[in-house]
Amino acid sequence: MTSSDATDHAATHFPPHRTRIKICGITSPELAHVAVASGADAVGLVFAPDSPRHVEFETAVEIVEVLPPFVTAVGLFQLTSRLNEDLEDWWEEWCQLHGEENEDLVDEVADTHRVIRGFRFSRDAVERWNACEAVDALLIDGGAGGTGESFDHAELAAMRNEITKPIILAGGLTPNNVAEAIRNVRPFAVDVSSGVESERGVKSPDLIRAFCAAVREADAALA
Numbered sequence: 001m002t003s004s005d006a007t008d009h010a011a012t013h014f015p016p017h018r019t020r021i022k023i024c025g026i027t028s029p030e031l032a033h034v035a036v037a038s039g040a041d042a043v044g045l046v047f048a049p050d051s052p053r054h055v056e057f058e059t060a061v062e063i064v065e066v067l068p069p070f071v072t073a074v075g076l077f078q079l080t081s082r083l084n085e086d087l088e089d090w091w092e093e094w095c096q097l098h099g100e101e102n103e104d105l106v107d108e109v110a111d112t113h114r115v116i117r118g119f120r121f122s123r124d125a126v127e128r129w130n131a132c133e134a135v136d137a138l139l140i141d142g143g144a145g146g147t148g149e150s151f152d153h154a155e156l157a158a159m160r161n162e163i164t165k166p167i168i169l170a171g172g173l174t175p176n177n178v179a180e181a182i183r184n185v186r187p188f189a190v191d192v193s194s195g196v197e198s199e200r201g202v203k204s205p206d207l208i209r210a211f212c213a214a215v216r217e218a219d220a221a222l223a
Contacts, residue, residue: 017222019182019215020189022074022168023196023208025053029066034205038212042072044096044191047086052201053193057089064092074116079105087113096139103132110134116168121151123159130163138163139191142171153184160186175210179218186222190215 023035024044035043045060046053055063064073075090077083078099087095087109097106098118109115117129118139129135140156142149150172160167166188169181174195182190194200196207 017186017219019187019219020168021212021215022189022191023203023211024074024076024170024191024193025051025197025201025203026063027053027055027059027201027203029062031203031205031208032063032066034203034208035212036068036071038209039216040071040208040212041189042074042094043067044074044076044193046076047090048076048078048098049080049082076118098139098141103134106132107134118170121156121171123155126156126159126163130165135165137166137168137188139168139170141191153181157185173211175207175214178211178214179221182215182218183222 020041021039022042022044023040025046026032026035026043032043043063045055045063048054060075067073072094073092074094074096075092076096076098077086078097079101090113093114094116095109095113096116096118097109106115106117114136115134116137116139117132117135118141119125119129121140121142126138126140129138142151167185168189168191169185169187170191172195173181173190173192178190178192192211196203196211198204198207
């Protein structure tokens with residue numbers, strides 16, 4: 001078999017890209033069940049005290065216990081006076097830092113957890129965190145996280161080939177616009193919080209199902 005034949009063989013036998021889905025701001029085991037049944041690959045648990053989606057660690061334990069194998073729990077933290085204590089209490093592998101944390105703190109966190117760095121989109125911010133060895137994935141948002149602010153996806157798409165880390169696209173995504181966002185950016189994953197809420201901080205099971213279905217339809221259209 002020639003090298004070109006091998007390439008063609010691989011192309012026909014590897015499945016098309018599947019966009020991963022993270023539903024952030026899950027606040028109960030019941031909502032976790034809905035997210036998993038709808039096709040979510042990960043759920044985000046918010047430990048930022050000022051967030052309407054904040055959960056206590058006791059609730060987080062109950063949520064994580066209902067997750068089946070291969071569905072990931074991601075703890076979301078922001079720079080607060082309790083950050084070190086909270087991270088010590090977070091027993092799962094993945095954490096998302098979505099505040100004003102600098103490289104030194106990210107390096108420290110990476111000693112005990114795998115790090116998703118969440119930040120508001122700008123070319124400088126993408127270049128900064130893409131260059132940080134301690135960061136495992138970039139969660140690129142339109143705002144401070146959970147605000148539902150979008151940004152110019154075309155500008156991010158233009159940088160796509162410069163980015164070496166997995167892109168998790170966030171900010172203003174809804175069941176109605178996530179397919180277009182996937183077509184434009186081709187991210188590794190999409191992250192949604194306010195876009196599947198009936199009111200601030202209150203998740204809608206119907207919107208979670210619709211969002212996951214829209215992602216799968218977008219993947220199928222691109223296959």
